[in-house]
Amino acid sequence: MPNQRIVGIDLGTTNSLVAYMEGDRPVVIPGEDGLNLVPSVVALDENGQIVVGNAARKYLIETPERGVYSVKRLMGRDVADIRDELKLFPFRLAEDLAPGEVLRIKLGDKTFTPPEISAFILRQLKRNAERYFAAPVTQAVITVPAYFNDAQRQATKDAGRIAGLEVLRLVNEPTAASLAYGLDQKQSETVAVYDLGGGTFDISILKLHEGIFEVIATNGDTQLGGDDIDNLLIAIALDDIQGDLAIDVRRNSEIVQTVRKAVIEAKIALSANDQTTLDVELPGGKRYQRVISRQQFEQLIQPVIDRTVGPVKQALKDAGLKPKDINEAVLVGGSTRIPRVRVLVEELFERKLHSDLNPDEVVALGAAVQADILAGGSEATKEMLLLDVMPLSLGIESLGGGVVKIIHRNSTIPASANEHFTTGVEGQTNVAIHVVQGERELAKDCRSLARFDLKGIPPMPAGLPRIEVKFLIDANGILHVSARELRSGKVSEIEVQPSYGLTDEQVENMILESFDYAEEDFRQRQVIEARNEAETMLTALEKGRNNPGWQQLSPRERSTIDKQEAGLRAVMKEDDYQAIRSAIDALNQGTMRLAELMMDSAVSSALKGKDMATADVGEGPASPHPIAQAEINSRD
Numbered sequence: 001m002p003n004q005r006i007v008g009i010d011l012g013t014t015n016s017l018v019a020y021m022e023g024d025r026p027v028v029i030p031g032e033d034g035l036n037l038v039p040s041v042v043a044l045d046e047n048g049q050i051v052v053g054n055a056a057r058k059y060l061i062e063t064p065e066r067g068v069y070s071v072k073r074l075m076g077r078d079v080a081d082i083r084d085e086l087k088l089f090p091f092r093l094a095e096d097l098a099p100g101e102v103l104r105i106k107l108g109d110k111t112f113t114p115p116e117i118s119a120f121i122l123r124q125l126k127r128n129a130e131r132y133f134a135a136p137v138t139q140a141v142i143t144v145p146a147y148f149n150d151a152q153r154q155a156t157k158d159a160g161r162i163a164g165l166e167v168l169r170l171v172n173e174p175t176a177a178s179l180a181y182g183l184d185q186k187q188s189e190t191v192a193v194y195d196l197g198g199g200t201f202d203i204s205i206l207k208l209h210e211g212i213f214e215v216i217a218t219n220g221d222t223q224l225g226g227d228d229i230d231n232l233l234i235a236i237a238l239d240d241i242q243g244d245l246a247i248d249v250r251r252n253s254e255i256v257q258t259v260r261k262a263v264i265e266a267k268i269a270l271s272a273n274d275q276t277t278l279d280v281e282l283p284g285g286k287r288y289q290r291v292i293s294r295q296q297f298e299q300l301i302q303p304v305i306d307r308t309v310g311p312v313k314q315a316l317k318d319a320g321l322k323p324k325d326i327n328e329a330v331l332v333g334g335s336t337r338i339p340r341v342r343v344l345v346e347e348l349f350e351r352k353l354h355s356d357l358n359p360d361e362v363v364a365l366g367a368a369v370q371a372d373i374l375a376g377g378s379e380a381t382k383e384m385l386l387l388d389v390m391p392l393s394l395g396i397e398s399l400g401g402g403v404v405k406i407i408h409r410n411s412t413i414p415a416s417a418n419e420h421f422t423t424g425v426e427g428q429t430n431v432a433i434h435v436v437q438g439e440r441e442l443a444k445d446c447r448s449l450a451r452f453d454l455k456g457i458p459p460m461p462a463g464l465p466r467i468e469v470k471f472l473i474d475a476n477g478i479l480h481v482s483a484r485e486l487r488s489g490k491v492s493e494i495e496v497q498p499s500y501g502l503t504d505e506q507v508e509n510m511i512l513e514s515f516d517y518a519e520e521d522f523r524q525r526q527v528i529e530a531r532n533e534a535e536t537m538l539t540a541l542e543k544g545r546n547n548p549g550w551q552q553l554s555p556r557e558r559s560t561i562d563k564q565e566a567g568l569r570a571v572m573k574e575d576d577y578q579a580i581r582s583a584i585d586a587l588n589q590g591t592m593r594l595a596e597l598m599m600d601s602a603v604s605s606a607l608k609g610k611d612m613a614t615a616d617v618g619e620g621p622a623s624p625h626p627i628a629q630a631e632i633n634s635r636d
């Protein structure tokens with residue numbers, strides 16, 4: 001039995017979940033509200049506190065400038081990457097960004113990087129798990145879209161660290177889904193996992209054989225999902241509404257967010273009904289309504305869902321398979337609830353679909369399975385082995401701006417490869433190396449991952465040095481590069497400067513700052529609540545001393561209470577939550593008999609004809625019950 005529980009986390013664009021392997025079954029851990037899904041929404045409230053999940057949703061409508069959603073779309077990307085996103089999503093970016101700096105999002109008067117915002121979501125999930133286990137949770141497996149590039153993966157890992165979680169593994173979402181699915185699957189088969197969520201699309205093809213889960217091809221689009229469908233409907237509604245109102249509705253974030261909420265409701269209704277009414281309450285008591293039929297909806301969204309066809313065909317081609325070779329198509333992600341999407345997938349794979357598992361939860365459940373494997377494996381998972389692949393090729397820019405691929409896409413990870421280079425100039429002592437990721441021929445069309453200089457090469461004639469560049473991709477799909485000159489045998493230094501990313505120092509700072517918004521506040525809140533509770537107790541004790549019951553206590557009992565009271569008064573001034581709690585508990589114990597005596601006297605006065613309600617019962621000091629009551633009231 002591992003002493004630390006490792007949780008599995010699905011950090012989604014729209015919803016996030018945390019799960020855990022309980023015995024031989026993965027289960028989702030609910031939040032305090034009893035719900036499994038935590039909406040990936042973060043807001044900064046008026047008191048400078050971070051609010052996450054369902055509680056944060058109301059800010060999106062009431063004070064949109066304080067909230068953010070779909071932040072996953074911004075993970076590991078820079079300002080130039082996200083121009084299109086900025087047109088469609090109300091991301092408010094900090095304007096004072098230095099060139100090359102990781103972008104920051106404004107929430108109220110503060111700014112945060114995407115990994116910090118994701119960290120707030122992760123921290124909420126961590127807290128939910130800690131409450132569930134009543135024990136600390138510090139290690140996690142986090143899922144990412146299979147098609148995430150290196151920068152997006154790095155950013156996700158950073159988010160974990162900022163949230164105080166050691167990320168033991170990043171697992172591709174469709175692969176995780178297959179782990180949950182495969183737990184019950186005993187025969188060998190080839191499975192396609194089609195995952196269409198809120199913001200990303202992934203397709204993976206796997207072979208399941210005697211506990212080995214081997215991904216053979218993966219493809220997708222990290223900017224495609226239910227959000228895009230919402231945006232189509234929002235555009236139509238805003239056009240209609242614009243005609244009726246004198247203000248520029250597109251610039252009114254309150255209207256846009258109200259429309260967004262109504263549109264999502266309508267979309268979900270259309271998954272179950274043939275027709276629905278889009279119904280939006282506008283400012284000034286006006287109302288916008290429009291009937292939408294399923295047929296109209298399907299026509300509208302066809303271009304969006306057709307964008308999944310290319311990646312599916314490519315994945316089949318890369319796997320060397322035909323649709324009929326696929327034994328099972330597994331649906332993942334909320335957007336696969338749309339009937340038209342299901343029909344499309346049936347057409348693509350020429351078969352009926354597998355959807356026994358809840359498409360919202362299956363990724364998190366699979367992450368929990370992987371966490372269990374990493375924890376050493378239980379009876380259910382000890383035979384399981386996961387062989388995942390690299391979604392995109394990695395290479396180096398060559399002379400003239402071309403790309404030399406060093407690791408090809410769909411290579412099984414972990415993987416490593418070497419490539420040898422030489423110099424082009426007499427006596428050259430430095431070589432600049434540019435690492436890129438992507439499938440395009442020219443380096444400028446690929447994602448730039450890192451630039452580094454191999455320095456200190458001894459001067460040699462051009463073409464003589466043998467420079468070995470080594471790429472290592474770890475099990476998370478993250479690249480590590482090293483380089484050395486072999487001919488001289490001299491150790492050469494390398495400087496890796498990731499083109500994206502937060503430095504270690506920045507992440508460390510963010511870890512510290514995040515406490516300002518979470519842990520510290522949480523601790524302070526605990527102290528404040530404990531003080532209030534102590535205050536209530538002391539007031540009640542005052543009353544107890546005036547009760548006839550006090551005189552019935554022995555001198556020793558009274559002096560114990562006096563000491564406990566003094567103890568509580570002393571620790572109340574300090575910030576030590578535990579100390580205040582223990583002092584409260586002690587006084588509670590010490591006044592137990594006083595409470596009984598007071599209760600008896602209250603009952604006897606009631607029997608003498610007094611009204612129970614006016615008798616001094618509820619405010620007695622000792623019984624834990626009235627105190628707890630008072631605490632709840634004081635919080636409200």
Ligand code: ADP
Pocket residue numbers: 011012013014015016196197198199200225226227264267268269271332333334335336337338359360
């Ligand atoms: P993510 O992985 O991006 O967090 P989810 O798998 O939770 O996403 O799916 C969320 C998306 O699914 C959202 O765009 C949501 O509107 C959409 N969705 C959820 N339920 C339905 C439904 N019944 N019909 C259509 N779309 C749905």
Ligand code: MG
Pocket residue numbers: 010012013173197198333363
């Ligand atoms: Mg998802």
